[in-house]
Amino acid sequence: MSVLSKKRGWLVSAAAAAVLASAPATSAGAVSPDPGSTGSTSAQSVATLPPGGTWVPYEPDPGTSSKVAAAAGLVRPVEHACPSGTTSYPAAKRAFNCLSTYHDNGNRGHSVGLRQGRTGSSAFGYLHALQDHGLDEQSIGTVIVNNAAGVSQGNSCFLYGLRYEVNDVGILAVEVIEDRKPSSASPDNYKLGVVTAYCKGYDQCPPGVNESLP
Amino acid sequence: MDERHVERIARAQALQWDESPAVGSGDGSVGAYWPLGDAAPGAAATAGRADVVSVWAEGQLLNLALRPRDGNESVAVQIDLASVDEADDDLVHTLVFARVAELVASDRWARRHELAAPLVLTL
Numbered sequence: 008m009s010v011l012s013k014k015r016g017w018l019v020s021a022a023a024a025a026v027l028a029s030a031p032a033t034s035a036g037a038v039s040p041d042p043g044s045t046g047s048t049s050a051q052s053v054a055t056l057p058p059g060g061t062w063v064p065y066e067p068d069p070g071t072s073s074k075v076a077a078a079a080g081l082v083r084p085v086e087h088a089c090p091s092g093t094t095s096y097p098a099a100k101r102a103f104n105c106l107s108t109y110h111d112n113g114n115r116g117h118s119v120g121l122r123q124g125r126t127g128s129s130a131f132g133y134l135h136a137l138q139d140h141g142l143d144e145q146s147i148g149t150v151i152v153n154n155a156a157g158v159s160q161g162n163s164c165f166l167y168g169l170r171y172e173v174n175d176v177g178i179l180a181v182e183v184i185e186d187r188k189p190s191s192a193s194p195d196n197y198k199l200g201v202v203t204a205y206c207k208g209y210d211q212c213p214p215g216v217n218e219s220l221p
Numbered sequence: 222m223d224e225r226h227v228e229r230i231a232r233a234q235a236l237q238w239d240e241s242p243a244v245g246s247g248d249g250s251v252g253a254y255w256p257l258g259d260a261a262p263g264a265a266a267t268a269g270r271a272d273v274v275s276v277w278a279e280g281q282l283l284n285l286a287l288r289p290r291d292g293n294e295s296v297a298v299q300i301d302l303a304s305v306d307e308a309d310d311d312l313v314h315t316l317v318f319a320r321v322a323e324l325v326a327s328d329r330w331a332r333r334h335e336l337a338a339p340l341v342l343t344l
Binding site: 127128129130131160162163164166180182184186188189190192193199202203205207209210 | 323
């Protein structure tokens, strides 16, 4: 486990987003509403994660319902070693240092790499998730290992997610996006790995999220 | 990143999204995969997701028009690439995708009806 992952309360980057005052013309135009659409289902904000809930994987084992998977409890993430030669890069490439890998499907499936990453410009990886969104490494690992597989998002990205339910009502979700394509900026030819991880509906995850995940 | 490079990114980004297979949630949209709460049947396919309608360059800004699946009007998003010195186009594409996914999953996206101007994201 990286020492970095255990440090909390780091500088929070303001790189996430800002609202622009002026509105330049765009080619978007007015788009007709989707006739088959539904109303907004955005999450209600919580100041602190309430107790008594359960974490439910987006993608439980095939043949296993989300309920059964949730009742069984979450599997603790096992940190696996990085591929040989993917660490200790010089300063210019330090962001691509591999910190660890986690295997989906209960620590026995597809390997997802977590690189050091960076915040600010071209943010990605562990430091982006930690500093910009407040997620610990262990939380990222827990999301990955407790899903049977990632959900393809196109563009070579896959999404892993856990949602927190209290009395069968989802009130928060943690999502991890992995890119399975290598980056030509990287010193190695392995997948880029975790691009980002965040709490859905929040810039910074509310208190209690990291602590509630094993 | 110079303007010609941003134009190349925009063209490639638009192409990537056009070529994105209908996968995962059953389409080529971007955003959160699963809705929260007691969503009505059918909501899972639409809530918290958006289609990328178009991508174009404007100076050093990468513009995207996103159409929410929940019926709201399209949202203009600008990603400022001025400070990006990343030489790896593939990584830029990936990060743009990730930022848009984060946006769609964020509270800013939930409050998009309050926004009269494009959102500007830093890469």
